[in-house]
Amino acid sequence: MLRCAGWAALAVLGSLELSSPARADEGMWPFNHLPKATLKKKYDFDASDAWIGHVRRSSIRLSVGCSGSFVSGTGLTLTNHHCAQDCLSRLSTPASDLLKHGFYAKTAGEERSCPGYAIQQLGEITDVTARVQQATRGLEGEAFHRAFKAESARIEKECTTSEQLSCEVVSLYHGGLYELYQYRRYSDVRLVFAPEVDAAAFGGDPDNFNFPRYDIDYSFLRAYEGGKPVSTPDHLAWASTPLKPNDLSFVSGNPGSTERLRTIAELEYLRDHELVEELISLAQYRGFLNEYAERGAEARRVASEELFQVENGYKALRGEHEALLEPVFFRRLTEREQQLRSRVNGDATWKAKYGSAWSNIAQAQERAAAMADELGWIEGSFRPLWAKTALFSWAKTLVRGAAERPKKNEERLEEFSDARLPRVEQRLFAQRPLNQAFEIAKLSFGLSGLRERLGTDHPFVKKVLGKASPAELASALIKGSGLQQVEERKRLWQGGQAAIAASKDRMIQLALAIDAEGRAVRSRYENEVASVLTKNSELVARARFDVYGMNSYPDATFSPRLSVGSVRGWRENGKWVPAFTTIGGAFERATGRAPFALPKSWLDHQKELALDTPLNLVSDNDIVGGNSGSPLLNRQGELAGLIFDGNIHSLGGSYGFDIARNRAVAVDARAILYSLDAIYGAQRISAELTPNSKQ
């Protein structure tokens, strides 16, 4: 599945770059940089400002790393089931398992708040390139990083003129273009409907990233404000004509990140070190989680959401790793870089301006490799297994927040800038039920990993563990913390540094004790690696502009993009894989055993169902993780499907687009409407989706 927050995103260090010369068939285009001429010429499609604006305002970004769309005038939001899993899991109890049984608010009053969820809708876009480049001109290393961070914080703060707004400086065509995105933010998001996980994720991990597929991976949320559903005049109409093979199709969503224009030095490091480390970490964690679930029914319930994410991330990273190991593919990337570099070196001016960028990046990459383990395990941004318990994340946020908030906005760690504090607070104060045994087991697993990777005799390991075993320490920390209470977190947040210093909470004390080490390794990374990558990737980006011009799309940045393609199958080992599956296919594939067991609701209705109803489909739209929940649109801009996955070849999409085999996987809009009516009796929802039809 294509969710972007979490594992898949963790593999990404460093920064993004400008795209190479555009091809008509690929690309994740910013709405304000669409290739209108190509669309007209190739598809006879007029991308009018009205069409573009409507689709953009109907599309949303979800705080859990997903995309979605408004589908009614009163804030009804369509996204994937797997994007609602965090909410379903938080609202579940041992007695009421919403993942397993699904959820349907039969009346408006039964819609339930999703803790920590927020919806963002993109509004204004402003070009701030000149301002950012001016602020960093002539600087290097720490000075560069500080100036860049301070100017971004200033720009974002000026833009955030109300609590309902949220602003971000987005680096497109790396450093070629900085744009300020202003989002309308809705932080009261409620659960409206979700089917059973057995139907939403039918086929489970074995079928994930595969096709043919048979999943109703959808859910409905709703944006509220002031206790009422928000008014959303821009929303997608349900498709009056469904998509059929070869139809033009659009995907409007937030692809998380791509690495299509990284230098070869960066890709080699990813391929040989970083992805391998991640895969090994995830594989071990997966083995642990699978067996933890065998402890009993409650253990299985609490572990299931995490296992789901881990398996998804693991499979995605395997696909990415395999793509980079493909010799022809990698050779193509290498040749492309050589071509650009030889063009640059062939021109004296260009050579002087850009010529050393690649070797600077390669050197920064070596420094990154040398500090990777300490950065990952001590500061924990990239490989935070040992900090996988929310209790530690909260403690760290509280300790850091208390120290950062008194500082001037421009001097803080960027995650505590004024523009970002509302999100920090929402996440910190969201309800999240924890199972103590599970938290102890995860933390113990993580502390063993810390000792293993840094070594028993590393001073940081000695400081954390002392003479305790990982299991002992994990137990003492979890049992000695009261942070699972939202009230306690609020008290410490509001109490600031005095409250933190006085706290006897074991987790707070740990976060405080290791804060200096974390800050030290982080600023070493920022000054010696990140700033060099930012600066030199910008040079590579400008070199591309100079050599090839600007008719290209930027790497993905988890911000709104439009992808253009068409509905079609592909040839796999000489055999054509058709573009559509049907509900009947799900019954054929079912074995009655998880993950191939359909839920009771399906089996109960099997006889009366129209088995030829289209269920899933594929298109050659260019998407990646983060696109989960994106609407699949027809020529009219109507909702014809819901993206929830890519096929196995789509995983190479991080590094390049292969139109012959890379496919996006969607739920057909007909299956959504049909299942709401015929299986779940959720007429309140289906009527809201199709207000003009007679039900």
Next chain:
Amino acid sequence: MLRCAGWAALAVLGSLELSSPARADEGMWPFNHLPKATLKKKYDFDASDAWIGHVRRSSIRLSVGCSGSFVSGTGLTLTNHHCAQDCLSRLSTPASDLLKHGFYAKTAGEERSCPGYAIQQLGEITDVTARVQQATRGLEGEAFHRAFKAESARIEKECTTSEQLSCEVVSLYHGGLYELYQYRRYSDVRLVFAPEVDAAAFGGDPDNFNFPRYDIDYSFLRAYEGGKPVSTPDHLAWASTPLKPNDLSFVSGNPGSTERLRTIAELEYLRDHELVEELISLAQYRGFLNEYAERGAEARRVASEELFQVENGYKALRGEHEALLEPVFFRRLTEREQQLRSRVNGDATWKAKYGSAWSNIAQAQERAAAMADELGWIEGSFRPLWAKTALFSWAKTLVRGAAERPKKNEERLEEFSDARLPRVEQRLFAQRPLNQAFEIAKLSFGLSGLRERLGTDHPFVKKVLGKASPAELASALIKGSGLQQVEERKRLWQGGQAAIAASKDRMIQLALAIDAEGRAVRSRYENEVASVLTKNSELVARARFDVYGMNSYPDATFSPRLSVGSVRGWRENGKWVPAFTTIGGAFERATGRAPFALPKSWLDHQKELALDTPLNLVSDNDIVGGNSGSPLLNRQGELAGLIFDGNIHSLGGSYGFDIARNRAVAVDARAILYSLDAIYGAQRISAELTPNSKQ
């Protein structure tokens, strides 16, 4: 630790090659090809035939993938504790945990048989190069493989003139030299003494492959025949003068395998694919095993030996992988190959004879990659997770044995040749207590892996799983099999094909059902890959002979070798690591928490112990996995230590020897004798070791 059977060895596909020009400081030398002149010149050491013969006959090979030595005239054998773990584990019960509590046979009558163990002592060596090369001359592919296998089987059978002998054709300097090794075989091996695992493996996985170190990783076994200890006139005397820094030292043992002369194509495949796959598999299995042990005390006991092996293999493979990713190291290997190839191509005769060998190997490697998953998961020789239960291995041996034994010796699968049948039978009929819950959990884990790697829709997966879930099928197979009874295994073995065909045993039925698929993928591999590698590696080997002459050592083959070095520490990050540790150091490192908890016997005696007694030491002898249990000898050929590990840099030893940092780790002989007396009161053993001293 340096044991070779099991995981580490599984990473090795294909065949071995001839060494490059010799350096004085490295090498695992066959006893009949020692560099006597170098020894004389560099160390002023006369390697007399008497010295060589005595050391060789005193050294043994252990069937569990280890080395060892006779240390008394009545078959007393010194090896590592971790080499006795399989025995300790098989002899343990829930009520009596020999791993945890150790074992001491206070009288001769209390020595207990180790199921499945055998000791081999090398006798005659015969050059059979001409015979083997004659048999395969001019052949390729399947014909080559068949002829090679048949001639080896004939030679081995002719040599095996009694049940006490065991013969092997060993390929040295790959295909440059074939030698027939005749071993005296002792298949009644008994357990005499073992300390507690907490003292033997103090520091556990965190300290494994590290130094300074504090482990008494030793155990004593004894060879029996006809119910009596065997007479071993050749045995090592306990060192009268201990080793001190810079002393000349020898290691006599059986290094398992090295890849120092593989082609770059083979090493790239190992680095990018095979080792990564193994690491991911092992990491996941390790996560599973660690969490399985949390099910309870009995679960921890039954999982502990497997976990120990998995963690050891995992850490070893990580080190090997990191060595191959080291750019300077890999460039050196690449340049060496380029040098040889350019010498070959510079001579028309050589070019015609050898020039295409490298590209033939590279092509075979591509075919190997394409069939790796099916070979591993269907035939299960390399990645047999799903077959990790002994019940399936027995079933496969029974099914295959019944089909193979009626054939002519030369036409059988090689593991069922007449020369090897005694070992097959010993292993098959050895007692091995199984815990049903653990077997089900392992098999379920493995069946999930099978489905994941080959895919839900692979015909083999469908055939094995049908509509069952991995957990269901695992449970049905384990509960539906009676093969845990030795008598049942004997009945089926003796009953042959009729008994197999009539058996209702679920595991036998599975092994029978998938036998054809396994044979098919295996013979595809043998004919299209293995035979090409064998033939072309032989060409590369001969090219080396022609270009560089023959003053070099062959890659390791788990056969007796002698390594020459000296006792010394090394410089790590600018700091000198001294060569010796003491018993006092163990008490300083102890935290009281596993794996840093010393057993009660040590704590009880702490006050009266001479804490400055040397405990462990390092030398720059060139060793690898398989050398576990090797004696460390002084100039006089006396036993001065017991190899049990290498430092972290030794793991690159698979691909090249780095004398600056690669170190062998041993228990000092003084610590063995001292702990027997002062901690364990095992005077019966210590007296037998030092018959001429007054105790």
